[in-house]
Amino acid sequence: MNLSALSTEQSPPIALPFAFFAVAPLFLLLAALLLLTAADAPFAAPHTPELLAATHAITLGCVAAVMLGALQQILPVLVGSPLSGARWVAGSVWLLWLAGALALVAGFRFGLPPLLHAAWGLLGSAFAIFITACLISLARAPARNITWLGLLLAFLSLAVAVVLGALLAHGYASGLALPYAAWAALHIKLALGGWVLLLIVGVSYQVVPMFQLTPAYPAWLTRLLAPLLFASLLLSIAARGAGYEPLATAGEILFWSLAISFAVVTLQLQRQRRRQVADTTLDFFRSGMLALLFAAAASLLARGCPLTHDSLRLLSALAFVLGFAWSVICGMLYKIMPFLVWFHLFRGGMQAGIPNMKQIIPARWMRWHYRVQLATLLAAAGVPFWPSASTALALGLLAQGLLLGAAVLTAWRIYRSHLRRLAQPVSAT
Numbered sequence: 099m100n101l102s103a104l105s106t107e108q109s110p111p112i113a114l115p116f117a118f119f120a121v122a123p124l125f126l127l128l129a130a131l132l133l134l135t136a137a138d139a140p141f142a143a144p145h146t147p148e149l150l151a152a153t154h155a156i157t158l159g160c161v162a163a164v165m166l167g168a169l170q171q172i173l174p175v176l177v178g179s180p181l182s183g184a185r186w187v188a189g190s191v192w193l194l195w196l197a198g199a200l201a202l203v204a205g206f207r208f209g210l211p212p213l214l215h216a217a218w219g220l221l222g223s224a225f226a227i228f229i230t231a232c233l234i235s236l237a238r239a240p241a242r243n244i245t246w247l248g249l250l251l252a253f254l255s256l257a258v259a260v261v262l263g264a265l266l267a268h269g270y271a272s273g274l275a276l277p278y279a280a281w282a283a284l285h286i287k288l289a290l291g292g293w294v295l296l297l298i299v300g301v302s303y304q305v306v307p308m309f310q311l312t313p314a315y316p317a318w319l320t321r322l323l324a325p326l327l328f329a330s331l332l333l334s335i336a337a338r339g340a341g342y343e344p345l346a347t348a349g350e351i352l353f354w355s356l357a358i359s360f361a362v363v364t365l366q367l368q369r370q371r372r373r374q375v376a377d378t379t380l381d382f383f384r385s386g387m388l389a390l391l392f393a394a395a396a397s398l399l400a401r402g403c404p405l406t407h408d409s410l411r412l413l414s415a416l417a418f419v420l421g422f423a424w425s426v427i428c429g430m431l432y433k434i435m436p437f438l439v440w441f442h443l444f445r446g447g448m449q450a451g452i453p454n455m456k457q458i459i460p461a462r463w464m465r466w467h468y469r470v471q472l473a474t475l476l477a478a479a480g481v482p483f484w485p486s487a488s489t490a491l492a493l494g495l496l497a498q499g500l501l502l503g504a505a506v507l508t509a510w511r512i513y514r515s516h517l518r519r520l521a522q523p524v525s526a527t
Contacts, residue, residue, distance in 0.1 A: 110170055110180065112442040114188040116510055118167025119435065121196060123503035125159025126495050132207060133492035139485035141412065151207035156495075157289070157419065158221075159199045164427050165297065166191065166228065168434055173232060176304055177239040177246050187231045194224035202267065214271035218264040225260045229253055248300020248324040255292025255328070259285055284335055291353060292331055294423050299324055299360055301430070309433045310380055312367040319363055327356050347401065354394040361387040361394075378464040382429030382471070389421025389475065409482035416478040425471060428502070432464050435509040443516050458512050459505050467501040470494055 129152045133140050136148035143149075170188055174180040181187055198220030205213030232253050239246055262285040269276040307314050334349030364387050368380060393414045400410035436458040443452045474494025480487035 110174060110184045110188075112438050112513065114170040114184060115167040115434075115438065116506070117188065117192050118163045118170070119431065119506050120503075120510070121192075122160045122163035122167075123499045123506065125155045125163060125199070126499035126502065128159065128203065129153075129155035130492045130496035130499060132203075133488055133495070136488075139488060141481050141488055142485060144412075147207050147209060151203045154199070154206065155203050156424075158202065161294070161419075161423055161427060162195070162199070164431055165294075166195065168430065169232065171434070171438065172301060173235055173249065176301070177236060177243075177249070178241060179235045179239040181231045181235050183231070187227060191224045191228045194220050194227070198222075198224055205267075205271070211271035214267045218267040218271075222260060222264045225256065229257050229260075244320040244324070245300045245303050248296055248303065251324055251328045252293050252296035252300060255288045255296060255331070259288035259293055262288070280339075287331060287335065290418060290423070292328065295357065296324055296327060298423070298426055299327070302360075302364065305430060305433075306364060306367060306383070309437075310368060310377070310383070311372045313370055315363065315367065319359065323356060323360060327353060330356060350401075351398065354398055357390055358394050361390040378461060378468050379429045379432045381468055382425050382432070385468075385472070385475075386422045386425035386429065389417045389425060393417035393422060412482045413479065416481060417475075420478050421475050425475075428467065428471065431502075432459060432467075432505070435459065435506065439509050439513045443513065453512060453516065458509050460508075463501065463505055463508075467498060467505070470497045470501060474498065 132148050132152040132155060136146070138146070140146055140148040140152065170181070170184065174184075198217045201213045201220060202217035204210065205217055232249075236246060236250055236253070262281055265276070266278065266281055266285060268274070269278070303315050303320055306312055330349050330353040332349075334346045334353065337343070337345035337349055365384065368384060371380075396410045396414035396417060400407045400414065403410060436455040439458050440452060440455050471494070474491060474497075477487050477490035477494055481491055
């Protein structure tokens with residue numbers, strides 16, 4: 099593992115990211131329960147209360163928890179600029195975000211306008227604090243590299259997605275006459291295609307070569323990919339808003355073509371690893387890239403298949419969120435958590451007896467999680483065509499929540515036990 103390109107001296111306290119990691123499995127369990135207790139097939143319509151609640155439990159709850167937590171650590175280390183008031187930012191964002199996410203999920207599920215009103219205020223405040231702190235950190239960064247640009251564009255996408263989400267929640271709760279379909283589509287594009295994909299792209303430039311021992315991404319890709327992805331989103335959004343459907347279609351085709359290029363190049367780099375040994379975190383990442391290719395293919399096919407348009411669109415969304423985003427996040431998280439435990443024990447003064455990173459979370463535990471993820475994706479592939487597959491999908495999410503929760507607790511328990519040993523005074527001889 100090469101740490102020479104990282105500013106590890108800027109690393110914040112380990113408790114800050116772990117506070118977010120600990121909540122992520124709970125939202126996964128919540129999403130599973132929402133799907134299992136749905137009165138009818140939850141995927142039968144795009145805006146059923148159960149599906150809206152479960153979708154936001156996964157995206158705004160579980161996925162956002164890991165991303166917000168990881169960025170507490172990744173941003174200062176990758177760009178060499180710490181978050182100002184990191185403890186205050188993390189604490190306030192955690193409380194506001196958690197309360198807002200729970201209120202939004204409950205508000206959608208039970209149709210309670212007061213909860214939706216509370217949710218958009220809480221979440222808006224949480225993300226305003228977080229995005230402002232991150233943008234200040236980027237502005238102070240000593241180097242403006244390819245990762246810096248990817249992160250900047252991701253935060254800009256997130257900011258607009260949050261504003262749109264707040265407006266939609268407020269309008270939904272107040273009964274306002276808003277262009278919900280158009281705004282919701284824009285919200286989804288910026289949240290998933292902008293925030294999630296751009297963030298993964300920007301972080302991958304550093305994390306994939308460092309953790310997976312691959313060659314560096316080619317210069318042409320790192321220079322062009324993030325700006326072109328962002329530009330393609332803006333093109334499709336602006337063209338659709340102006341009523342130029344051919345131009346909007348061209349923007350979407352460009353976006354998916356760029357996503358395909360990222361997935362293909364990443365898979366090629368992983369084939370050139372310096373150490374060809376079994377690695378479950380790499381399997382998660384590879385599955386994520388394959389799912390991204392599948393999501394792109396389904397979305398592009400949907401444009402030419404009117405009879406199966408809705409099913410292919412749903413298939414693309416499931417492949418992107420559960421297949422691409424969640425697989426990559428799991429792969430990164432199972433690398434980040436052991437690394438944080440090892441690094442913070444070493445930085446804290448423990449020179450001997452530090453557990454090997456592979457000992458912190460057992461490989462068999464990660465392997466079981468990966469198998470369950472594959473089963474979950476297999477169930478997700480059947481959801482648009484067999485409504486009963488949603489039960490298998492929910493059970494897969496339930497099992498993943500339990501497995502991930504146990505992994506987070508195991509990593510934290512090992513850190514705390516070794517930290518107590520470090521704090522014990524050395525007996526005189």
